[in-house]
Amino acid sequence: MLNRAIVIALAATFMAGAVMCGGGETPAPPPVTETPPQPEMTPEQKLEFVAANCGCAKCPSWTPACAEKGEKGGYCAVGKSTVITEEKGCVCSDCPVTAKLGLKWGYYCTRGSAEDMVGREAAPQKEKKEEAGG
Numbered sequence: 001m002l003n004r005a006i007v008i009a010l011a012a013t014f015m016a017g018a019v020m021c022g023g024g025e026t027p028a029p030p031p032v033t034e035t036p037p038q039p040e041m042t043p044e045q046k047l048e049f050v051a052a053n054c055g056c057a058k059c060p061s062w063t064p065a066c067a068e069k070g071e072k073g074g075y076c077a078v079g080k081s082t083v084i085t086e087e088k089g090c091v092c093s094d095c096p097v098t099a100k101l102g103l104k105w106g107y108y109c110t111r112g113s114a115e116d117m118v119g120r121e122a123a124p125q126k127e128k129k130e131e132a133g134g
Contacts, residue, residue: 046101050074053096060089061109075108076101079116084109 041049056062056073065083066073075081076097092098092106105117112120 047074047077049100050077050097053100055091055095055097056109059091059109061087061107073109076103076105076114079108079113080111081109086110 051072051074054073056075057067061084062073063083066081069083071081071083074097076092076095087107087110090106092103092108097103101114103114105111105114108114108117111117
């Protein structure tokens with residue numbers, strides 16, 4: 001009699017759990033929405049974007065002589081300044097160009113364009129590979 005009561009209690013508990021959990025069915029996962037790939041900007045589009053969104057003129061390293069010499073900034077795209085020689089601070093990390101183009105460096109005005117920076121990072125890796133015989 002006691003065993004029968006235990007079996008009935010366990011069965012009732014199992015049934016209550018199954019009803020509350022949807023009968024053991026797992027809910028379907030939400031549909032995955034993929035963002036369509038964005039076409040990469042052409043070099044001309046990148047230059048236009050840089051020119052329109054450049055923050056170089058707000059940088060502590062920027063000098064009025066830059067504008068006087070016709071420099072408009074965008075050093076991440078065009079390379080080193082012919083005027084700026086002293087690194088007094090850098091706003092590149094806060095620049096919308098950095099975020100949009102996925103840049104990770106700074107002081108382009110004194111160190112060179114993003115393309116130059118990529119080349120510098122690749123050079124030591126190439127040398128190590130050559131030294132290793134690869």
